[in-house]
Structures are given as structure tokens and as C-alpha cells.
Amino acid sequence: MLTGRWAIGVDVGGTKIATALVSEGGELTARTAVPTPVAGGARAVLAAIEAQARHVAGQLATGTVLVGLGIGTGGVVDHSRGVVLSATDLLPGWAGLALADELGQRLGTRVYVDNDGNTLALGEHRFGAGRGLRDVIYATVGTGIGGGIVLGGRLRRGASHSAGELGHVPAPQAVCRRCSCGRTGHVEAAAAGPAMTDDYRRRSGDMTVCDLRVIAERAGEGDEVAAAVLAGGASTFGQALAGLVNVVDPEAVVVGGGVADIGQLFWAPMEEALRESTLPGPSRVQLKPALLGTAAPLVGAAMLAIDPEPEGNESPW
Template sequence: MTVPGWPRIGVDIGGTKIAAARVERDGTVTDRRVRATPATSGAARVLASVLDLVRELAPGTTFVGIGAPGTVDVRTGIVRSATDLLPGWAGTAIATGVRAATGLPALVDNDVNVAALGELRRGAAAGHAAILYVSVGTGVGGALALDGRVVRGARGTAGEVGHLSVAGPTSTRRCACGRIGHVEAVASGPAIEAAYRGDSGVPGPDLREIARRAAAGEARAREVIGHAAAVLGRTLAGLVCALDPDLLVMGGGVTGIGEAFIGPLTEALRGEVLPPLRELPVRTASLGLDAPLIGAALLPEDLAFSLHSNESERT
């Protein structure tokens, strides 16, 4: 595709909200629009909400980039597979819908990939060529960049760290994919809430309250958060050894807890990796909610080489 000009539209589709905004070349985000995701109403209604936001922002823009949950075929803009976060989401032709509704070119990628791209180009990872980006929130997701570009893999699943198996005893809580023993079922926000609640069966505090209690010095809260962080750190250690990145960037709502989470994670990671990797920098993502919007807007530059190269191989 011809690389479009600016401003562009960036869209971030989440399980609870959909955000869209105009994005300028320097990463400035303006005219942000947010609406609740009609997750229980089906994929068609979710897509309709996306199209409503894009139409509002379309005048004067040149391109629409979208970050979406699930495994995405970046060539077609179709969701190849998804968890039950958005029921019926697999098979949704997002890019085709946007093009038909607006006449603008559109590209779609996994939501964590676009957040990583935003941090790589305009945020905490700017200037680095090889990064591992890990997002810890409702789930655990990841993305990998090599030579300054996001790597998607043969089937679009590169970087899916949430489905790495945890060594040793783990919670019996199921991962969003339905299996037991994955790191997402131990280190995600809902997993931390469940661990704090224990087996009481009584509704417990949410993650924000648990983090507040940890900051106030409550031993139980610090223990639960620290355990989740340490399990994630040990799990990531093998991947770090295999990939040898320049930088590990931690994003997502859970990392907003701060040192009570990042500290135990870093300590556990460095205790497991090979000696040359013990000084690997670990940074917290810097763009916040703007990361996926900026990254989505930058998809044409990131995908131009890989799309062109693969097309050439078929001809």
C-alpha cells in the first residue's frame, strides 16, 4: 500500500471500551473519543461501534490503524482467533468494514502489537532495535520487535507470552484460552484479585484497592502481588535467554502498581537468566493509553517492508 500522510486515525478495541483518536506524525494524540464496548451484543455490534467512531474522525484524515484483541491476519485485517473476551469475535473482517464505511485505507493488528509499536517509535523503547514488550492487565500479552520492527510470526502469534507454561505448582484458575498452568492465570489482574480473595467465596477488593493496601504496607497485599510478579519474572526469563533483547518493557494496568510489582518481577527474572542478561534494562511503558493509538497509526511504516517482501515472494 502507498504510505499515507497525516493526520491518521488510531483505534484501540478493548473488552470494556473502544478508544479512537486523531494522531499526528510526531505522536500527538488529539480528539480522543471513547465508548463502551458492547461485548455481549456480538461481533457485528462491536464493529458497528468502531465504524461509528471512525466516521466521526474521518474528515481530513488519511488512514485508519486498528489494534484488536485476538490473533489478527495483518494482510486481510481479519481476526483469525480470539478468546471469549469478545464472544464471536473470530472471523470479523475489521479492515474491510472500515474501508467500506469510510473509503480510507485501513490496517489491523493485535492490540498488544500496536501498543508495543507505539512504545518502540515514540515511547519507552525509542532508539532500541530489539525489545520484548509485556502487557499485564485483564490478561497477559506480549510482543516482540527485532531490527526495529514488530515480529508477528508465521501465524500472527509471536510474543503471546500469556500462554507460556509456569514451572512448579500453580493456581487452578483457568487461562482465557481455557487451559490451566499458563502465566496469565497467575499474573493477570483478575488472577491477583482471585489469589487475594483465596477460597473464602466472599467477594474481595479489586486490583486498585489491593495495590492501595500494598502501598500502605499490608503484608497480605504485598505478598500476593509479589508472588504474581515473581512467577511472571521467572517465566519470562527463559524467553529472554532465547531472544536476548536490548530491553524489556512492561505495560498494562497491573504494572501501574509500581515497585511492588516491578521489583519482584525484575529480581526473579535476573535470578534465572544467564549472566550476560542480568543487567537487562526493565522499563515501564511511558505512553499509557496513547500507546495503542499511536502504534496503530504507525502500522503502514512498520508493515510496509514485510508486506512488500511477502508479496514479492509470491510473484
């Protein structure tokens, strides 16, 4: 039987909506995942979140305290108001949505919203690879590229709520390549999974490949084009990280996501580029794999509700 204080954590991405019950100690149960109905627009996505939240809430025992619901989502989020200020074309119709109010009214509970890079950072910082550290850059590389920055043990969201948007750091290798935000020349347009898949299709002429995992398998089997594509994306990402490391000088950089999980074919050139492009002191920064995997943004989102910030302050973690 579940006891103690629990919250519903939700991770909203362009391809799937993941949901779970999360305890104040970071324990997860009742995890679900459904495709994100982006073709139906924002209302369809809201309905899917509501349905999943009701489903997992039904797993709680009578008398167990459900303190609220936390959501991590793609886009720039005003956390204090629970409003999505802007979003990429991965979530069409999402910009301008008062997500906390909309779902709070539907579900009759407190709802907290943040950028999914921030919720990932919160999860890893409290229960994962960043536990016990004060200054950490968190990055995730998958369908898109995101992250969060923790300084002095506190999450930094920035003056316009855009701190940690690692995918939109300018990268010379991405010149003329369109990013999901609509602009060109950002690291996401060269190093995210779809970008590297498109690169492989162009360079190999094999238009049947639609999954980066296939490219990774081919690279492991000796496909030189596949290996070069992975190394190029990884190096681009490593150089972008290096610029941030030089500015922030953190104790550690924690990297996760489906692309990073490919292994050394991505990790080794990423680390080499990072260390070659940093100053002597910051070049010794710890580079750590994320520990919580896909649970990190769910845990971090739930912590928004379980341990909410005092009004007007940054994260207590």
C-alpha cells in the same frame, strides 16, 4: 488547525474501545473511550468502532490528509489480510472476523489491523521507551497479558501470526488455573489483574473486592495477603519474561499496563524474579517502564496506516 498526515488509531479491548487522531509525528488529539459492548457480540462492537471513528474523523480540518485507520485488537491477527484468526473469551464472536474489510466498507477508507500487543510495541518503539533500540521485548500486564517482539528494529509476527503472545507462556504457578484462551497453566491465569484479584478473594475470604487497585491499596497499608498476592503474580510474570530474555537476548524489556503501573509492589518482585532466572549476560538487560501509557497502542495502530509495510515484509520500524 490540524495539518499534515493523520490516521485514526483504535485500541479494542474486552472492556473499552479507545480512539484518537494521530499525526505522523505521534501527536494525539480527539481521544475518546467507550465501553466495549461485548454482550451484543461482534456486530455491536463493529458498530461502536465505526461510530467512534466517524466522531474523531469529524475533528479534522478541511484539506487535512486522513490516510486511513489502524486497529489494535486482542486475539491472533493475520495482519496482511486484516482478519482475526482467533480470540479469547474477552471478545466473544471476534474470531474469524474480516475486520479490515468490514470496517473499510463501512467507512470508505483503508483499514489496517494487528494484535494489540504489536501495536503497543510499535508505538513504544517509535516514540516511547524503545526509541533508538533494535532488539526489545514489549510486555503489557492488565486485564490480560500481551506483548510484541522487535528484533533488528523490525516487528516479528511469526509464522502463524502469534509471536509476542506473552500471556500464554506456560507457568507452573498457574497449573489448573483457566486462562482466557480456554486452556490452563498459562502465565495470564496467574499474573493478570483478574487472576490476582481472584487469588486475593480466595485467600482472604473477602468476596467484595473486584479491583486490583483496592488490593494494592491494602498491600500498601500492611495487608500481608494482598502483598503476597501481588508479589506472587509479579514473580510468575518475571520468570516468564526471563525465559524469553534468555532466548532472545534483547537490549531491553519494556513493561507497561495497568498492573505494572501499581508500582514497586509489583515491579520489584517482577524484576527480582527476572534477574534471578536469566543467564549472566541477559540478566543485565535493561528493564524499562513504558512511557506512552494508554496512548501506545493508539499511536502504534495509527502508524500501521501512516507508514504501512511494503507487501510481504516485516515492519519497517
